Amino acid sequence: MNSGNNNTSLRRIMLAGLMTSSILMGAPAIADDAAQDAKVAALASRLDQAMSMIEKLSAELAQMKTQRLQAEIKEVPESVRLVQRRMDDVDERLDDIEGVVVDVEDRIGSRAVANVFDAERLDIGGFLLNTLTHVDGEDGSATSFNRQVFELLIKGQLSDDFSIFVAQAFTREASPTFGDPEGRRDPDFNLGTGAPTPIAWANYRMSDAFNIRVGKWVAPHGIVNVEHFPAILLDTEQPQFLRPFGGQTIFANFQTGVQIHGRKFMGRDGASALNYAFYVGNFGGNQDNFNVGGRVGYTFGDSGITFGLNGAFGRRSEVGDSEYKLFGADLLYDKGPILWKTEFFATEEDLGDDRLAFYSQPAWRINDQWTAFYRYDFLDDGTLRGDRQEHAFGLAFNPIPQVRIRGTATFRSFDEGIGGLRDANARLYQISSTYSF
Numbered sequence: 001m002n003s004g005n006n007n008t009s010l011r012r013i014m015l016a017g018l019m020t021s022s023i024l025m026g027a028p029a030i031a032d033d034a035a036q037d038a039k040v041a042a043l044a045s046r047l048d049q050a051m052s053m054i055e056k057l058s059a060e061l062a063q064m065k066t067q068r069l070q071a072e073i074k075e076v077p078e079s080v081r082l083v084q085r086r087m088d089d090v091d092e093r094l095d096d097i098e099g100v101v102v103d104v105e106d107r108i109g110s111r112a113v114a115n116v117f118d119a120e121r122l123d124i125g126g127f128l129l130n131t132l133t134h135v136d137g138e139d140g141s142a143t144s145f146n147r148q149v150f151e152l153l154i155k156g157q158l159s160d161d162f163s164i165f166v167a168q169a170f171t172r173e174a175s176p177t178f179g180d181p182e183g184r185r186d187p188d189f190n191l192g193t194g195a196p197t198p199i200a201w202a203n204y205r206m207s208d209a210f211n212i213r214v215g216k217w218v219a220p221h222g223i224v225n226v227e228h229f230p231a232i233l234l235d236t237e238q239p240q241f242l243r244p245f246g247g248q249t250i251f252a253n254f255q256t257g258v259q260i261h262g263r264k265f266m267g268r269d270g271a272s273a274l275n276y277a278f279y280v281g282n283f284g285g286n287q288d289n290f291n292v293g294g295r296v297g298y299t300f301g302d303s304g305i306t307f308g309l310n311g312a313f314g315r316r317s318e319v320g321d322s323e324y325k326l327f328g329a330d331l332l333y334d335k336g337p338i339l340w341k342t343e344f345f346a347t348e349e350d351l352g353d354d355r356l357a358f359y360s361q362p363a364w365r366i367n368d369q370w371t372a373f374y375r376y377d378f379l380d381d382g383t384l385r386g387d388r389q390e391h392a393f394g395l396a397f398n399p400i401p402q403v404r405i406r407g408t409a410t411f412r413s414f415d416e417g418i419g420g421l422r423d424a425n426a427r428l429y430q431i432s433s434t435y436s437f
Helices: 003-029 037-074 077-108
Strands: 121-136 141-157 162-178 187-194 199-207 210-218 254-266 272-283 286-299 305-315 323-335 338-349 356-365 370-380 388-400 403-414 424-436
Touching (some): 037 077, 121 187
Antiparallel strands (some): 141 162, 162 187, 162 199, 210 254, 254 272, 272 286, 286 305, 338 356
16 A cells, blocks of 8 residues: 555544544534434444544554554565555445444534423424415305414423423414304404413323323313314314314313323234323313313224223303213224224203214325315204304325325305394315424
């Protein structure tokens, strides 16, 4: 080997060492991203191995250079050739290590830095939602960019057992309404803004089968209310019984209190699972009385079927005889191209008539980017204003996994009600998009 090759090898060693030191000095400041923890740990291990190998090979290379000089002095050509082969081998191994170091830098060296105070891990994400809605009514029409929502999601892992979760929303929302005296014929949009904190809880995990959660959380009933976040829903307009958002048309969408929940995997392969959630809490509109309820669900192996039973009781308001009892069931089929959600709820009310809600939403995953869906939605809210029914047709497009664009057409009918309320129909057309991060 000539002097140029030796200098090249030495430069590679110095380059690999400098790059490794730079990466290791920056590693403690890398954001603890939950999806990258395992990868970063593995890469750090490989860097440690690379440093050790570089030091070993550097010493070996220096020793071989000495051997080569001694061989040249003694004029032993065979020894020179042996040293030459060994040095070529070391040079090749250094090339491999250099490639590992460069690859690591490309993967983690340019990541954004976030510092955590006292938590072991901090995950930050969120989404942006925008909607454009047009409503045709019996006596008029209205169009509006009616909803802009930015929601920040933060989860902190305090230890192996303790965690917190906060969802902070910043909203500008104008829900479709009807401004005529009957409230069903002349569409309009009523603007509302704010920065609510719909979810904020702390969780203690004793095991997968037993967790305790305290704070404000989504009421654990049914399917869509638990999924909750618009970024993962096919239709941003939730079923009628979950409207208005934050209300209690059938049950309160949110509760503040204590929840016990867990999951138990069953069967030989652990594919089946029993999950449950029971709670005691208050609804925002009734802070003086407790609501008690919960859900038990079972997933049948790899069949794609999950069946749930729901129940609750409490008071809807602070005054009057407003006790209620809730009964419900839900069925989810999620396998292959088919995603089918169905929920049914009924209540017994001391104040007003009993309430009934039902929807069924089959969907077909055309491919990885396109999903078509339909939803039949029925609601009797117990007000004697007449039942409401909806037929919604939609198409969702995911150009990338973090972006969902939807187009929906909804046909709503109002049945005749007390006080001279006439039958009426309305048509809603909406384009919406969510951007997750």
